[in-house]
Amino acid sequence: MINETASGPYNVIAPTPVTNRTFTKTLGEVLGRPTIFPAPAFLVRLIFGEMADEMVLSSCKARPTRLLEAGYTFHEEDLRRTLESCMLG
Numbered sequence: 001m002i003n004e005t006a007s008g009p010y011n012v013i014a015p016t017p018v019t020n021r022t023f024t025k026t027l028g029e030v031l032g033r034p035t036i037f038p039a040p041a042f043l044v045r046l047i048f049g050e051m052a053d054e055m056v057l058s059s060c061k062a063r064p065t066r067l068l069e070a071g072y073t074f075h076e077e078d079l080r081r082t083l084e085s086c087m088l089g
Contacts, residue, residue, distance in 0.1 A: 011064045030083040
């Protein structure tokens with residue numbers, strides 16, 4: 001956002017995609033909470049309505065190609081370390 005030579009759309013996402021199951025399990029471990037299973041789809045649909053399928057339950061393997069090509073360096077690429085650093089504030 002501070003690079004004046006950059007313009008247009010960018011995927012501002014981590015370079016290492018994970019599944020909902022992996023994210024849920026890792027988050028539970030970092031928080032010290034049990035995670036038996038990811039959020040059930042019916043519950044997500046109940047909470048988010050029509051947006052659930054498009055925004056929460058759908059999947060795509062997007063990559064931050066333009067960010068990487070522009071030379072952006074991620075502070076963390078590992079999910080566990082990222083979540084742990086968020087917890088430390």
